[in-house]
Amino acid sequence: MDTTYLLLLFGTACFATWVFLLLFITIYTDQKRLKKSGHPEGYISFLRKDYQKRSLGIAIGVPLLLLAAYSIYWLLFGVPIAYNSLFYIFLIFLILVAPFPILDIKKSRKEYRKIAIETDAPIVVDLKYKVLHKFFNPLMEFAFVVLFLFYYFSVKDAISPIVFIHLAIPWLIYLSARNSKFLTKPMMKEGYYMLFAIISLNYVIVMIYVFRYGIQCVECLTQSQRLFSIGIFFILLVKLTISSYNFIHTRKFYSP
Amino acid sequence: MLSIKYNSPIPIYEQLICEIERMLSVNELSPGDELPSIRSLANQLEIANNTVARAYLELERKGVVISNGRKGTFIKESYDNSDKKVNQKIFKESILHLLKRGLSESDIKKIFDQNINEIFK
Numbered sequence: 001m002d003t004t005y006l007l008l009l010f011g012t013a014c015f016a017t018w019v020f021l022l023l024f025i026t027i028y029t030d031q032k033r034l035k036k037s038g039h040p041e042g043y044i045s046f047l048r049k050d051y052q053k054r055s056l057g058i059a060i061g062v063p064l065l066l067l068a069a070y071s072i073y074w075l076l077f078g079v080p081i082a083y084n085s086l087f088y089i090f091l092i093f094l095i096l097v098a099p100f101p102i103l104d105i106k107k108s109r110k111e112y113r114k115i116a117i118e119t120d121a122p123i124v125v126d127l128k129y130k131v132l133h134k135f136f137n138p139l140m141e142f143a144f145v146v147l148f149l150f151y152y153f154s155v156k157d158a159i160s161p162i163v164f165i166h167l168a169i170p171w172l173i174y175l176s177a178r179n180s181k182f183l184t185k186p187m188m189k190e191g192y193y194m195l196f197a198i199i200s201l202n203y204v205i206v207m208i209y210v211f212r213y214g215i216q217c218v219e220c221l222t223q224s225q226r227l228f229s230i231g232i233f234f235i236l237l238v239k240l241t242i243s244s245y246n247f248i249h250t251r252k253f254y255s256p
Numbered sequence: 257m258l259s260i261k262y263n264s265p266i267p268i269y270e271q272l273i274c275e276i277e278r279m280l281s282v283n284e285l286s287p288g289d290e291l292p293s294i295r296s297l298a299n300q301l302e303i304a305n306n307t308v309a310r311a312y313l314e315l316e317r318k319g320v321v322i323s324n325g326r327k328g329t330f331i332k333e334s335y336d337n338s339d340k341k342v343n344q345k346i347f348k349e350s351i352l353h354l355l356k357r358g359l360s361e362s363d364i365k366k367i368f369d370q371n372i373n374e375i376f377k
Contacts, residue, residue: 117262120261120262120263121261122259122261123259123262124257124258124259125257125258125259127279127291127292127297128290128291131257181300181301181302182302253257254257
């Protein structure tokens, strides 16, 4: 892989992130929308500022950290030459990013507590994460990751390890959701909606990887490997369908 | 979803009791369901462990939950959350409360009639 291609990929990703964030902030922080979602009065101005600050941080921080990850990789292993190098760059990126969400959770927890006491808004708790587990059952997800590991090693070198980044993201988001506190009902609802969207998107990407691999390597696969690929694809499809169905049925928990 | 208010004049442990009973009445919780451990719920709500323990103890006394030692706290299997039973229970508790305050049977009947007339007038 040449550096120009990588830089082009990086530039496109940054541009796409910025466009997405701009659209996201405009829609998400719209006062009318926040009011309609049922956010308590005192929260609206706080949330608008908070989302804007956060999005600005992502827009500036993510490209810088990606560049830092690229530089670290370059210093350690030289110029990235294979598509798989992206996996290691992303891995370094995730290590660099890790402290920020942890700090953010701690900081926002304090702010949410302060505003909850100031505005006297009711705080909701998902008892034993029952609602969250309706669309992300950790036991099932863990079983799937183990199965996928078997699959990956049975077809080694054919499928990119980047797929593991997409399998790790749902877990990172799930763990951060478990750590969030002092949320009002609309905030929890929006948080879970976002979480479901990100989880689903990552699983769709994994499905694309498996499908693309299956199509590309149909000739070089043995009968059992072919069946395994089809099995993994269908498990993902079924899992996505079940979690979507369960997610739709969680709406009653957010009703006022 | 369990909901509480930090600044409410109602003590947090009472809010917890009411919320768990509400969740049972709307089938968000059902008999046999496990409740979070005292420590984990206290940690989630950032309140004292004793507050949650007090709420669970009160719920156990009311016959809503059963504590199985290290296994955790569960909603009683025999708990009947049908409206009729719940209404009867609330009514019975109010009568017992008035009896504890030293009122006689006739006094309670009188108060009951007065209130019924006042409300449905």
